[in-house]
Amino acid sequence: MKIILILIIFISSMFALQVQELTWPKGDSFLTFLDKYNISQKLYFELEKEDKELCSEIVAGTEYNLLLNEDGTLKQVLIPVSEDMQLHIYESNKGEYKFEAIPISYQEIEETIAIEIKKSPFQDIFEATENLALANEVMRVYGRSINFRRIQKGDFVALKYKQKIRMGKYFGSPELTAAMVEVNGKKHYRFKNNKNDKYYDEKGRGFSKTYFFKIPLSYNRISSQFTKRRWHPVLKKYRAHLGTDFAAPKGRPIYAAGDGKIIFRGVKGGYGNVIIIDHKNGYRTLYAHQSRFKSGLKVGSYVSKGTHIGYVGNTGLSSGPHLHLGLYKNGRAIDPLQVIKRGKEIKLSGKEQATFIANTKDYFNELNLVVSDENRKLPTRLARKESFTTIQ
Ligand SMILES: [Zn+2]
Known part of the structure; x- marks a missing residue:
């Protein structure tokens, strides 16, 4: 209200x-x-x-x-x-x-769409939806797991996704729920597993390149967890903490959480002495409140996972010595611990696999319906369901 x-x-x-x-x-x-x-x-x-x-x-x-x-x-x-x-x-x-x-208040559309491939999946998705980020996301999810050059004219792409809209413009990253790309008549499915944000086919086989981060220091305890837009009933306001705080004594070494390139090394507002590392696949990590940086590194330096980059401190606004670790995917803050914890599994198995297949069955049927033979004869945008939700 x-x-x-x-x-x-x-x-x-x-x-x-x-x-x-x-x-x-x-x-x-x-x-x-x-x-x-x-x-x-x-x-x-x-x-x-x-x-x-x-x-x-x-x-x-x-x-x-x-x-x-x-x-x-x-x-x-x-x-x-x-x-x-x-x-x-x-x-x-x-x-x-x-x-x-x-x-932030925004609208969200949820759309299921089938697109006939005329040029390339990327080009045709972009032309049908005018959503460049969505075309990129589909390419990222499939990666090199299928050979796009073998796609024939008359093959189809079917997508189910959500997109935020704010002030009439696409806003934030699209969320791809389910996708099907046909290669010479053979259907290749990918479904998002909300448990770990990774994509699997209809049988729970994984294709996403696993990207691992390690916890960048030896710490005493986690003093503040990642929280996003959480309503605080006592304070009666929204609280958010876009990173994980690790309490550790001043001077403890901080190591790079993954391979990458240093793109920021300096003072950044209340975060004090900060290093930001750009990793592959749209990931960035941020290390705040450092007492000082390890010498010999600068903006543009390449670091490996485990490279010593700085020392724990309480520069900027910090109640005691700790490392604030931020993790961003395509510019959006995500929970570092979720990514660090999520393990190396490529294929889902046992109960996890059964749950995944049960959860994605409706999507599987829906994508099949929009590319069923009778629907293919309809002109271009075969199935477009839009539901608008206003989120407060
Ligand atoms: Zn923090």
Whole structure:
């Protein structure tokens, strides 16, 4: 209810005052933003730890909306920090500002679509859906497991996927639920296993390249788990922590969680001394609050899994020495421990396999229906079911 109210206020106030659409400048931090609008830094320093860390999640290039009073002071601002969370700063009384992390509201379409292959699966998916990220995701899921060059004219692709839409534009990454690509009349299925985010065929055989990360330090305990958009009933607000905190003494070595290239090495807002490593397959890891970096490494350096990169500390905003480990897939924060834990299994077996097959049977039937012989004679977009959901 509260969120809806905020949106109503936000929208209604647009009539009187102009909403500005801005892009977060490179090098700006949350504190420089407050300074720019003459807002006391106290707003930031009085935040709780998790909220402070969210302020460090703002990425240069993020589009955000800002509303000014007639005298040029800030009335309110909404800054997205992930696909579903945004920071809301607003003037409650004259010159007095409040901060909250709130969900981003968006629509979601769920579509099942069959596409006749005329050029290539990539090209035809893109042309039918105008969704480049979806075409890329299908290619990523199949990887080299099938030979796309053997596809004949008249073969079909069938997809079931979800896509968020915000302000009339595709927003965030598409979620591919199920896919079927025909190669010379033979059907190749892939279904997402929600338990581990990996893809398997209709019998539970896996094809995804397994990518392993290791825990980057020897730690004493996990002091804060990854949480996303969790409603906190006592505080009556949304809490999010987009990483895992490992408590360890100052000076403990930190090692790269996987092979990759250093793309950031410096101070990053409340995260203090940060290294970001770009791995293959759209993954990035972030290591925050380091006391110092291991010498000899710089932006552009290649590191292997286990390369010593820095030392545990409490730089930036940190209540005690710990490593905050962030893991991002295609720019979206995901739970590092889930990825580290998920094991090496290629094929599902036993109860896991049975559950997977039972869960994906409906999708299997649905994809078969949209490419059944009678449906193939229908023009182009054979089956398009759209259901709109507005998520608050
Ligand atoms: Zn943290």
